[in-house]
Amino acid sequence: RRGAEGPAGEPPVAGRWPDTFDDVAAALDALPALAERTLPQADTRRTVLTGHSAGGHLALWAAARHVLPAGSPWRTDGPAPLRGVVALAPIADFEAAGKLGVCGGAALQLLGGEEHFAERRPHADPALLLPTGIATTVVQGRTDVVVPQAVAEAYADAAARAGEPAGLTLLEDVGHFPLIDPAADACAVVAEEIAQLAW
Numbered sequence: 065r066r067g068a069e070g071p072a073g074e075p076p077v078a079g080r081w082p083d084t085f086d087d088v089a090a091a092l093d094a095l096p097a098l099a100e101r102t103l104p105q106a107d108t109r110r111t112v113l114t115g116h117s118a119g120g121h122l123a124l125w126a127a128a129r130h131v132l133p134a135g136s137p138w139r140t141d142g143p144a145p146l147r148g149v150v151a152l153a154p155i156a157d158f159e160a161a162g163k164l165g166v167c168g169g170a171a172l173q174l175l176g177g178e179e180h181f182a183e184r185r186p187h188a189d190p191a192l193l194l195p196t197g198i199a200t201t202v203v204q205g206r207t208d209v210v211v212p213q214a215v216a217e218a219y220a221d222a223a224a225r226a227g228e229p230a231g232l233t234l235l236e237d238v239g240h241f242p243l244i245d246p247a248a249d250a251c252a253v254v255a256e257e258i259a260q261l262a263w
Contacts, residue, residue, distance in 0.1 A: 120154025205238030
């Protein structure tokens with residue numbers, strides 16, 4: 065779908081409710097048939113979702129649709145056929161992200177603002193959608209000032225409290241973007257984390 069547009073002269077908002085979640089759910093639902101049609105040799109049992117920053121949030125969310133609240137339009141009857149999730153500097157805990165002002169309040173914007181946040185958060189916050197039963201690793205730079213390490217740690221703590229510890233790989237002297245820079249050593253770590261879950 066098209067990106068969200070702000071009022072004239074205003075920057076676009078971070079995603080849109082419910083369109084962002086509609087799109088991600090539709091993409092994940094379409095993936096098995098798409099892979100079978102276009103990559104018949106692919107072993108879809110080895111699928112690992114990966115995303116960076118807001119995309120990391122959506123990868124975690126997509127893997128948790130089967131634990132969404134009853135009545136959620138995106139809830140599925142069972143877990144997605146995934147080997148795992150590798151989330152890179154994800155906005156994975158909305159409470160921690162809000163306290164730290166991550167990305168100018170992106171989580172708050174995504175859910176439609178303060179007036180909708182409490183009602184919609186249980187349908188969108190990965191830290192509330194645990195356990196998933198799907199292997200999960202978070203890769204985070206220790207010097208990330210865009211999505212600070214504390215957000216990843218808050219998610220890992222929530223997973224541990226839910227009885228499903230998530231892997232947490234913290235990289236020294238790494239900020240937000242080296243995780244997705246193919247020329248950076250951090251990106252090689254990410255590739256290895258994905259390979260470990262896939263195999």
